[in-house]
Amino acid sequence: MSAVLIRPLLTEKNTKLQEKHQYAFEVSRDSNKIEISREIEKRFKVKVKSVRTVVVKGKLIATLTKRGRFEGRRPDRKKAIVTLKEGFTIDLLETA
Numbered sequence: 001m002s003a004v005l006i007r008p009l010l011t012e013k014n015t016k017l018q019e020k021h022q023y024a025f026e027v028s029r030d031s032n033k034i035e036i037s038r039e040i041e042k043r044f045k046v047k048v049k050s051v052r053t054v055v056v057k058g059k060l061i062a063t064l065t066k067r068g069r070f071e072g073r074r075p076d077r078k079k080a081i082v083t084l085k086e087g088f089t090i091d092l093l094e095t096a
Contacts, residue, residue, distance in 0.1 A: 004031045004039040008092045009079065021049075021084040023092065029055070029078050036080045046088040052081045 009024040017024065027036055033051040040048050058074035084090070 004028055004035050005043065010092060017081070018089075018092075021086070021089065023082050023084070023090050025080050025082065027053070027078050027080045029076065031078070031080075033080075036082070040082050044090045046090060047085040049083045049085045051083075054079050054081075 004027055006026040006028060009026055011024075014024040025036075025040075033053060036051050036053070037048045040046065040051075055076060055078050058076045061072050061074060063070045063072075
């Protein structure tokens with residue numbers, strides 16, 4: 001079985017979400033909300049209120065070279081936005 005959590009997502013938008021006790025993580029494509037919730041609770045010792053997931057499609061990448069144009073795609077990825085119960089926080093800069 002692959003690891004459920006890949007890495008925390010530290011962006012300006014996700015930093016603003018932390019004021020509402022919401023944290024964003026990149027997770028494996030085959031994980032579900034229950035597995036994500038259990039992994040967050042186990043790893044950070046917090047209580048999870050809810051989990052929202054979204055699959056982000058990979059962008060199309062084109063490169064021009066002497067031999068012509070080559071096209072490819074970045075891989076698809078899955079993000080999870082985890083809402084914690086009141087009184088619980090995660091320090092992502094310490095654990096990242």
